[in-house]
Amino acid sequence: MNASLDGWNGANRRSRGNDRNAADPAQQPEIRAGVKKRVSALTRGDDPLVVSRDAALMPGLLTAGFAQRVRGIRSAELPAGALLTFHRRGLDAGSKIETDLPDEAGSAYPSPKGPFSRVKRPLPADQIAYAEVRPLAHPLGEALAANEDIFEDLNERGKLGFGHPEKGLIQTDVMISATCLDGQWTDIDVVPYSELSVPPNMQALHYGGAFFEGMTAEWGEDGKCYVFGLEQHWNRMMKSARTLGTKFVPFEVFEEAILKVCQQNARFIPQNGRLYLRPHGADVGKQMRVGNSRIAGFFVEVTPIGSAESYFGDIERDPDGNVKGKGLGVPTTQVRSGKGLPGNSKGVQNYGPTPVVIRTVCSLNVGTDEAPHRPVGVLYVDRVTDGLGDDAMLDAEVRETNASNTIFFEDLGDGRYLVITPSLEDGDILPGNTRALILEKARDRGWEVEERRVTLREIASGKFVAAGNCGTAAVFSPFDWIHFAKIQPGSKPEDKWTGELVGKKIDIRSQDAINQEPIPTPVRLLMEDVLAVKSAKNPSDTTRYLTEIPGIKLKAA
Template sequence: MDISTTANPHPVDDARLAEILASPGFGIHFTDHMVTIEWTPERGWHDARVTPYGPLTLDPATAVLHYAQETFEGMKAYRHPDGSVHLFRPEENGKRMIRSSQRLALPKLPVEDFVAAVEALVKVDERWVPDNADGGGEKSLYLRPFMFASEAFLGVRPAQHVTFMVIASPAGAYFKGGVKPVTLWLTEDYTRAGRGGMGAAKTGGNYASSLVAQQEATTHGCDQVVFLDAQDGTYVEELGGMNMYYVFDDGRIVTPATGTILEGITRASIIELAGKLGHQVEERRFSIDEWREGVSSGAITEIFACGTAAVVTPVGSLKWAGGEVPAPASTELTMRIRQALVDVQFGRADDTFGWMHPVG
């Protein structure tokens, strides 16, 4: 795909950029450029371009505003100690966007074009990729590819005009002051997705549906919410934005099976990494009773969650109306896995898996 580039005539100056990268936060500041690609049935994907970052002009009848036909991805670019910039498994994000697009009746953007679009933005805005000169930092450039129904039409059908875009935002370490266990609230009133639904798609509606349950968790002093399956209300699915793992005293690791949950790129990477470290990983249904009983008996020695932003985080106590399960005693394997993954991402360890994709 040919991608044209129009440089921003007023990029953020070096002094201001240095201030931003010193304390970037998350999703607050945005780079100088963005990528846009259009799709119509007649022309397919066309008019791929890098342009100055700026607001969109949308007709009030734009379909996505009414019927939520959209998908998105989340990924990062990392600056390695030698100054080079790498993406983490971008092809897997491209494949997942295709799966999400199929579920949302959106056109499929070929993986090679997805990766080319992301690379084009990172190349033009490479100065926005933070370095970690101290050797132990976790600053990166967060990338948000997304696709939406941009046709102005109120009929309920797949849109005949679709727009794909990529924007980027520098991101600081998810945990300020060190990694801390997250406390979880078990919602018994809300579910995230059901069989045949959109649970495995990365679409905004899944996140919107989690917000009221997250409010409930916050009200009860918890950091995140745990969702159970919609059919039986028995099996653990995932958190509002992270996948789950349970470490047993015999070294096994269990993670809930996919189908109604998001197939996380970090999740898949941890399964590979844990196997290399000598741990058998089981993907299966995992009940809330097995969680409670496993922690109480000591059979479950660690619990952790993973996602693009936090990478890996230990899980603390689980609370629900009328009860609580304390945190498992250990975080040893959790932190070992986390450090091994982060070291590969930031170029501090050999990439024996072939996960890192150089930009340039």
């Protein structure tokens, strides 16, 4: 339903000077009564209320208090409340992007605030096309300000990593949500980036019923934007949902959500970086006892990140001028998963215990006090090795790092390599989509590929000439050495975790090899192959691996 004040314009508006955006006081009660009636109808499941710009700007009509009351509406027909948003005439995609898409999410009212960005002013009146009050799929809290100032600064300086080093992830304009009640999914909500409102007895908070994926979208050489591995990521999310006994959206809903969140956040897709997508699901019902609730939630947020090359960082050297090789710590007292456990899904249960291990390992020093040299991550194995003895510890089998798969290389001569990666047969390793692409590109090069068990003893033997870990964000990053590390909690609950290095550093590459080639040849070549796929260089690869984001395109230089 639309409401407008079409008769109040032209000369009548101009004659009111500074009050030109104020409606005739005699008209306000009628419009206010109409809005109140439509909001009441909205709670019964009727269509969203849409009012014209003139009505939206009436003093006292759509106020902050009104917006907060609308958001707090709860009824049997409207369990998640409603949202008031102001919408532009078209999507604000920035100055470098062509688009004629509508502004679907709108701007939240009251104006959002953010901890790392200036307080946002309301959308300028001359940009407002209409205001809308609509039902929500999932309750929202306060709208959050997009960090475009941080994004623009880091992007211009070529310093986009995974968020700001001190201020955290960069917030964008728009997020997606949907819910499922007793097997029936709502339509997706395209809404301003906001806090989620959840009850304290939400099932996922108590029993870990949550899962996620990591995806990327980036500009191709043809100026179009593409997302990688859409169907593969959906398949893996379905598997994670089944593991947890909860529901997940059909593929067509997932696809719509991914495309829309990229479109509506187009101005945050860097030309020399990527848009990182985080779709996630959870058991969001009120239950607080073993089992699944009746309600599942689906959400998608995004954040701009740097290019794959940026993950290598600057080359660091020690006081003697040697390049510092990158290394991983191997915990002797922890495993990430095991046979019979769901290590092959992206459920939160696989990642919750890892941050304290990663933080402790990365605080250790294989160098000196004057020239510290620390691990950059964790390499998990299949067993606890503490107390086994130096030789028996080497029989442990490699699994994966804290967030990526591992790949090793033997030199076959004549520019060919044997590519070896731990097998997925035990079900305790995540079947990475980047891993699968790398193995396929290795075969395309005529290299041999083996998926089998890999022991630490093989690494210590010196047979491998390079190793790397691969995943969505890092793509493919080398590591040059490993070191056992004993990580354990303190004796008292309030004590910090402690770590100590065990045994000697195990080198995969010699210092001379690292100095000569900080990024080893096989890692570099396969990373170039992966980046060529994601930048749509080859039409056959584009058809096979990529999905175009319609409606947005880079302007010609």
